[in-house]
Amino acid sequence: MTTGALRDRFPGARNDWARFDGPAGTQMVDTAIAATAEFAASGDNANSHGEFAAAHACDALIDDARRVVADLYGATADGIWFGANMTTMTFAFTRALARDWRAGDRVVGTRLDHDANVSTWAQAAADAGAEHVLAPIDVATGRLDADAVIECIDERTRWVAIAGASNLLGTMPHVRAVADAAHAVGANVFVDAVALAPHRRIDVAALGADALVSSAYKWYGPHAAAMWVRPDLLEQIRPYKVRPAPEVGPSRFETGTPNYEAIAGVRAAARFLLDLGLDRVRAIEEATFAPLLDGLGAIRGVRRWGPDSLVDRTPTVSFTIDGFAPDAVAAALAADRIAVWSGTSYAVELGASLGVGATGGLVRAGVSLSTSPDDVARLLRSVERVAASA
Numbered sequence: 001m002t003t004g005a006l007r008d009r010f011p012g013a014r015n016d017w018a019r020f021d022g023p024a025g026t027q028m029v030d031t032a033i034a035a036t037a038e039f040a041a042s043g044d045n046a047n048s049h050g051e052f053a054a055a056h057a058c059d060a061l062i063d064d065a066r067r068v069v070a071d072l073y074g075a076t077a078d079g080i081w082f083g084a085n086m087t088t089m090t091f092a093f094t095r096a097l098a099r100d101w102r103a104g105d106r107v108v109g110t111r112l113d114h115d116a117n118v119s120t121w122a123q124a125a126a127d128a129g130a131e132h133v134l135a136p137i138d139v140a141t142g143r144l145d146a147d148a149v150i151e152c153i154d155e156r157t158r159w160v161a162i163a164g165a166s167n168l169l170g171t172m173p174h175v176r177a178v179a180d181a182a183h184a185v186g187a188n189v190f191v192d193a194v195a196l197a198p199h200r201r202i203d204v205a206a207l208g209a210d211a212l213v214s215s216a217y218k219w220y221g222p223h224a225a226a227m228w229v230r231p232d233l234l235e236q237i238r239p240y241k242v243r244p245a246p247e248v249g250p251s252r253f254e255t256g257t258p259n260y261e262a263i264a265g266v267r268a269a270a271r272f273l274l275d276l277g278l279d280r281v282r283a284i285e286e287a288t289f290a291p292l293l294d295g296l297g298a299i300r301g302v303r304r305w306g307p308d309s310l311v312d313r314t315p316t317v318s319f320t321i322d323g324f325a326p327d328a329v330a331a332a333l334a335a336d337r338i339a340v341w342s343g344t345s346y347a348v349e350l351g352a353s354l355g356v357g358a359t360g361g362l363v364r365a366g367v368s369l370s371t372s373p374d375d376v377a378r379l380l381r382s383v384e385r386v387a388a389s390a
């Protein structure tokens, strides 16, 4: 199946826009749209833990969605919990962890990460009087070396929070090496897989993750997210919760009534990726992405940031055009009905490390399953035209 054939699966992509904004949010796949609407229309719209059929259906939906998302994460269903988005869930998670942190404890993060995996931990650590340190990136390559993180890990370290992939540059750190070092001192590892999950097969054991989160709207589902926490660990954490809510299992973390219709869509989106196969996803995306990466590199006046190869990176590239602010480039492309993001896309520390935090950031173009080779050709033509007008 080619990207062109797949594009029909995304009703939101049936227009003349070339969409490179997948790293910020993808178009929902047809089955996820249908599942969301079907749940709303089914009469199963109720609440959990009741004695009648619709309430049972809500329980069954959540249980089954946990199983399907667990398959997507290479994880177990008894560790999966659902929430509004990664940021909200990570704030709740870190607040719960911090109840058991003490002054002198250390939390390690990285400058590659989206701020949702930085400020969440920093604020929880500050509340507990714990230390929060950030590993530097290699500015020349745009990569985060595992050793730079490992150097920050010591006997006092409780958690290491690391990205599975950069949302801005696409670079993928060697999480496993970091996890081995963390585990050697008894620390746990939290993986922000928001920018990884749409593009790679995930296996929490292979990564060495003790907790992992991603957002379904980045992988063709609705606006909701799912976190996996190692089940034995999950039972030890003390989330803020109301007294009647379950005392055991992942639903301890699911405060209030779940978004059942969205979770029906999350399950369908996860099934879509599982059925297609993440190795296929990668092959399809890289076939579209390689000409984009090469094409940008060949345009005079264009600077690509981060690595120029496909090795250990997702199909996301950031670039600048000499003489143009990133916002101006994005606006010029939008006039050609091409959607890209400009700025640092909440990768605050990375933007500052690259020295672009105060200069408008970068222009980011991400390939997703709804991006076609024709979209890439249009983007390259427009970028060439803008660059030539400097």
Ligand SMILES: Cc1ncc(COP(=O)(O)O)c(C=O)c1O
Residues within 6 Å of the ligand: 023, 024, 084, 085, 086, 087, 088, 114, 116, 117, 163, 165, 166, 167, 192, 193, 194, 195, 215, 225
């Ligand atoms: C790598 C990464 N982490 C975290 C987030 C935050 O996700 P959410 O919007 O679901 O809170 C994003 C959003 O763009 C992201 O790209």
